[in-house]
Structures are given as C-alpha cells and as structure tokens.
Amino acid sequence: MAPANGPLDGGFDGLIPQTDDDVRGAMVGGLLSLDANVLLNFYRYSPNAQSALLEVLRAVGDRVWVSHQAAREFWRNRCAAIDDRNKATEDVRRTLQDNEKKTLHGLDVWAKQTAVPAEIKDRVRGRLKAGFSEALELIDAEAGQAGRVTYGAATDSVVIMLRELLQGKVGPRLPKDEHQNAVVEARRRVISHIPPGYKDAEKEGGPGEDGASGDYLVWYQSVLEAKLRDLPLVIVTGDEKEDWWWRHRNILMGPRSELIDEFSGYSEHGLFLIRPVQLIEHAAVLDVTVSEEAASDVARGSIAAEEPRWSAEAVRELLRRLDVEGAVQAEVIRFAASQGGLIDREKVYEIGDFHKDRMLRGFTRPTARITRDLQSEGLLDEGVEPMLTPVYQDVIAIRFEIPLDVVEILAADTNG
Incomplete structure (x- = not known):
C-alpha cells in the first residue's frame, strides 16, 4: 500500500523559519535552558532590564533551568564580566577626560591665532568644562545605580538575584565516564564542523578544562533534561554564531536543521532558540507587563553582547x-x-x-x-x-x- 500524502510542511521542521508564534508557544510550554551568556549579561544590564528579565523568568517557574556546564561557565567567567563592566566605565571616563584636555588645548590655540578677547575665551572654556563635568557625573551616577557588583559572591547583587531565581534549578554534573565521552564527541564535532560548538575551535588547547567542548556540553545536558521532563527544549542564548543558528542574509531563522534533527531522535517535541530580548518582547504571553524603557534597555544590552568580536x-x-x-x-x-x-x-x-x-x-x-x-x-x-x-x-x-x-x-x- 502506498504511503499517504502529507502536508507541505510535514517533516520539514529544520527548514521552516521559526515564527513569533513558535517563540510564544515555547515560552509557555518548554524547558527554558539558560546559556551562560544570559546569566553573565546581568552584569551588562541596567537595573530596569535586570528586573524585567527576572520577572519574566520567574513567571516561567520550574521550567527555567541551567545546565551544569552553563553554571560552571558563569562562575568561571563572572570576574571577567565584572572587569569588562568596570573597564567600560573607566574607558569612557578616561576618553572624556582626554578629550577635555585636547579640546581645551585646541581652544587655547584658536584664541592665540585669532586674538579672540579673553572674555570670550573664558566663556567658551567655562561652558566646555561644565559640559564635560556634567557628562562625567551622569556616567558615575548611572554606573552607581546598577547595584553593588563585587568579586565576593556573598555581596554581589547579580549573584544574589540569580541565586534566588535558580534555587533548585541547576542540573547535576554528568557522571565522569559520560562527561569524558561527551568531551570526545565535542572535539569530533569541532573537527568535522558539526553543530553546536565548532565556531569555538580556537578555545581548544586553551586554559579552560574542556577546551572547545563547552557549547556541546550545554547542548547535551539540555537535551537530556528535556527528554527526562518530556518537554520541548528552548535554549535561551545571546550566542548568534552559525554553529547554533540557521542564518539567511544575516537574519536568524531558527535552530540549525542538524540540531532539530538530532533532538528529534530524543523527543517528539520541538526545539527552539530564543534570545534574551525575545523573552521581553513576548512577555505578555506569560501575563507579564514590561515597560518600554526596560525593553529598550534589554535590547541595547543584548545587541552589545551579541556583536561579533575580534579574536x-x-x-x-x-x-x-x-x-x-x-x-x-x-x-x-x-x-x-x-x-x-x-x-x-x-x-x-x-x-x-x-x-x-x-x-x-x-x-x-x-x-x-x-x-x-x-x-x-x-x-x-x-x-x-x-x-x-x-x-x-x-x-x-x-x-x-x-x-x-x-x-x-x-x-x-x-x-x-
């Protein structure tokens, strides 16, 4: 007997772009596995953005989850994230101070070359100095509003927030043999350009214990948890590299088809990728209202975090x-x-x-x-x-x- 004909989109999930309806459905019913970069981005977000994202994740309830590998990467990289945050403030302050010196020097040169009256020069100098001073005060005030961020975990406002959110929601480490086998598989994928993780090939042989296998370990542990709970898998990540996402003309269309096919071998449910900003954009599906200001803050922070960087x-x-x-x-x-x-x-x-x-x-x-x-x-x-x-x-x-x-x-x- 000949097989029955099917619909146009039957069995082609990995080739059909992910829609907003898919995202909303995943937020309501899926296991939301938070990647390490989502946790680390709390050091980048404003207080408004932090509060908005926390409110959304709290509304998800017990379906919020963090793999052991993602938690490990958070703890391993949090001090560097704090350094980046502090350095950005130091850099902009230093740039403004340097520019103030250069600008005032340029004013002096102009005044000498044009014989401008001293009164005019002094008025211009006063306005310039007042402008630079006000800019520095605004920067210091904004940096101070982000909460108490310290290397000490007991007093770090970000750690305190995340501990409350993720109590009882972090997965266990894989058994030793299974972990070693996963690392071997991850390295095979890097060599063969099999997603996820092959874009981290430069990390192989680096200071991290697992080299370039981090993304695969997050993936593998997340798949196992979704299978255990019999839920769709939603990986929430700020990572936009091509070893996770199917891209077309720089548009993120959804998970790589290879990942969808692989997950289908474990579960009859769907696989979805969501960026942090999408949690905010679709917060209403969880009966959460997010202010436009907070949504903009998350969007700005997410864009900054996702920009490709020089290696x-x-x-x-x-x-x-x-x-x-x-x-x-x-x-x-x-x-x-x-x-x-x-x-x-x-x-x-x-x-x-x-x-x-x-x-x-x-x-x-x-x-x-x-x-x-x-x-x-x-x-x-x-x-x-x-x-x-x-x-x-x-x-x-x-x-x-x-x-x-x-x-x-x-x-x-x-x-x-």
Missing part, C-alpha cells in the same frame, strides 16, 4: 601579515592600542614618515583586505568592527580608531 588569533594574524607586507598600518594599530584605541592624523604621518602633502585616502584598504581574507578563511566572524576607522572633519581624516576588543587583546599581549 586574539585574528588580531595577531592581521598584524603579522601587515608586518610581512611592510605596511605602516601595523605600527599605527599598535600605537592606537597603547592610547586606548585612538591615533591622531599627525601621529600617523610621524609613524609613516609621510610627506605633509600626502593624502590618507585609501589608508585603511590593507587592513580591510586582510580582514576579508581572515573571514573567508574562517579565522574571523563576519560583522566585526573595522580594524581602522577614520574620523572625518569635512573631508579630512583627523584621526583613526580601532575596536576596543582589539585594544584589550593587544594590552593583554603587552602585559603578558
């Missing part, structure tokens, strides 16, 4: 290739890193020993070309900030900027 390997390789070419851009990048990410036009001319009549048009082309090469070779994610970004005044590039993550990498290399 240490890619930065070193780009500089190596520039050095081989004898390109002055390598020294420009290193100097900019030593200055917090900025280098002015005069210093570029000094480093390059350029004639004063030379134009800087096309100066960023070598770095852009090598960046594209690194991306095509799989050494660098698409969408990273350009290595050198010119800042123009009229049609003249007055300075160049490099990404802050590159500043951090080169600072670590110098101090190491």
Whole structure:
C-alpha cells in the first residue's frame, strides 16, 4: 500500500523559519535552558532590564533551568564580566577626560591665532568644562545605580538575584565516564564542523578544562533534561554564531536543521532558540507587563553582547601579515592600542614618515583586505568592527580608531 500524502510542511521542521508564534508557544510550554551568556549579561544590564528579565523568568517557574556546564561557565567567567563592566566605565571616563584636555588645548590655540578677547575665551572654556563635568557625573551616577557588583559572591547583587531565581534549578554534573565521552564527541564535532560548538575551535588547547567542548556540553545536558521532563527544549542564548543558528542574509531563522534533527531522535517535541530580548518582547504571553524603557534597555544590552568580536588569533594574524607586507598600518594599530584605541592624523604621518602633502585616502584598504581574507578563511566572524576607522572633519581624516576588543587583546599581549 502506498504511503499517504502529507502536508507541505510535514517533516520539514529544520527548514521552516521559526515564527513569533513558535517563540510564544515555547515560552509557555518548554524547558527554558539558560546559556551562560544570559546569566553573565546581568552584569551588562541596567537595573530596569535586570528586573524585567527576572520577572519574566520567574513567571516561567520550574521550567527555567541551567545546565551544569552553563553554571560552571558563569562562575568561571563572572570576574571577567565584572572587569569588562568596570573597564567600560573607566574607558569612557578616561576618553572624556582626554578629550577635555585636547579640546581645551585646541581652544587655547584658536584664541592665540585669532586674538579672540579673553572674555570670550573664558566663556567658551567655562561652558566646555561644565559640559564635560556634567557628562562625567551622569556616567558615575548611572554606573552607581546598577547595584553593588563585587568579586565576593556573598555581596554581589547579580549573584544574589540569580541565586534566588535558580534555587533548585541547576542540573547535576554528568557522571565522569559520560562527561569524558561527551568531551570526545565535542572535539569530533569541532573537527568535522558539526553543530553546536565548532565556531569555538580556537578555545581548544586553551586554559579552560574542556577546551572547545563547552557549547556541546550545554547542548547535551539540555537535551537530556528535556527528554527526562518530556518537554520541548528552548535554549535561551545571546550566542548568534552559525554553529547554533540557521542564518539567511544575516537574519536568524531558527535552530540549525542538524540540531532539530538530532533532538528529534530524543523527543517528539520541538526545539527552539530564543534570545534574551525575545523573552521581553513576548512577555505578555506569560501575563507579564514590561515597560518600554526596560525593553529598550534589554535590547541595547543584548545587541552589545551579541556583536561579533575580534579574536586574539585574528588580531595577531592581521598584524603579522601587515608586518610581512611592510605596511605602516601595523605600527599605527599598535600605537592606537597603547592610547586606548585612538591615533591622531599627525601621529600617523610621524609613524609613516609621510610627506605633509600626502593624502590618507585609501589608508585603511590593507587592513580591510586582510580582514576579508581572515573571514573567508574562517579565522574571523563576519560583522566585526573595522580594524581602522577614520574620523572625518569635512573631508579630512583627523584621526583613526580601532575596536576596543582589539585594544584589550593587544594590552593583554603587552602585559603578558
């Protein structure tokens, strides 16, 4: 007897984009497995965003869950997350202070060259200093409102919040033999480019105990828990890499089809991927009302967290290739890193020993070309900030900027 005909979408779950209705249904009935980056992002969020996300997750109830691996990564990386938070505040304060000095110096030069009356110069100086002072006060006030964040877990406001939310909701460690087998499988997947986790190949051989196997361990432990509870699996993550998501033209369409097919071998339920901002966008399905301000705060924090970053390997390789070419851009990048990410036009001319009549048009082309090469070779994610970004005044590039993550990498290399 011939098999019966089916519907157009029958059996093609991994090829059908995830919809908002799918997300809402998953939030209502699925096991929400929180990835480590979701927990660490609490250090990035404003108090409004923290409260909104906590309210949504509390409404989910016992279906909120954290794998042992995700909890382990949270504890392993929380001090670095605190450092990033503090460093961002220190960096913006230092940048404002440096710019104040440069601006006031520029004012003095202008006053001398134009013989401006002292009264006018003093009025301009007073307004500039007041503006910079007010900006610094606002930054300090905003940083202070985020709660008491400390290295000591007993007094860290983020840890206190998460402990209350996740009491009795963290999975156990795998038995030793099963854990070792999972690590072996994870490494096989990295080599064979099988999701999830192969985009973390650079972590293999690093300081972490499990190398590049972290994502797979989160996946494996989450699958086992969803199977045990007989529930759909919803992995809540800020990770947007292609070893988790099916992407089309940079649009996140849903989980990779390989993951959906693999999960179907464990369960008759569905698999879903949700970003933290979607929990806020669809909070009403859980009878939770989120203010527009809190929703915007979560969206801003999530976007910042999800931006592709330069890896240490890619930065070193780009500089190596520039050095081989004898390109002055390598020294420009290193100097900019030593200055917090900025280098002015005069210093570029000094480093390059350029004639004063030379134009800087096309100066960023070598770095852009090598960046594209690194991306095509799989050494660098698409969408990273350009290595050198010119800042123009009229049609003249007055300075160049490099990404802050590159500043951090080169600072670590110098101090190491």
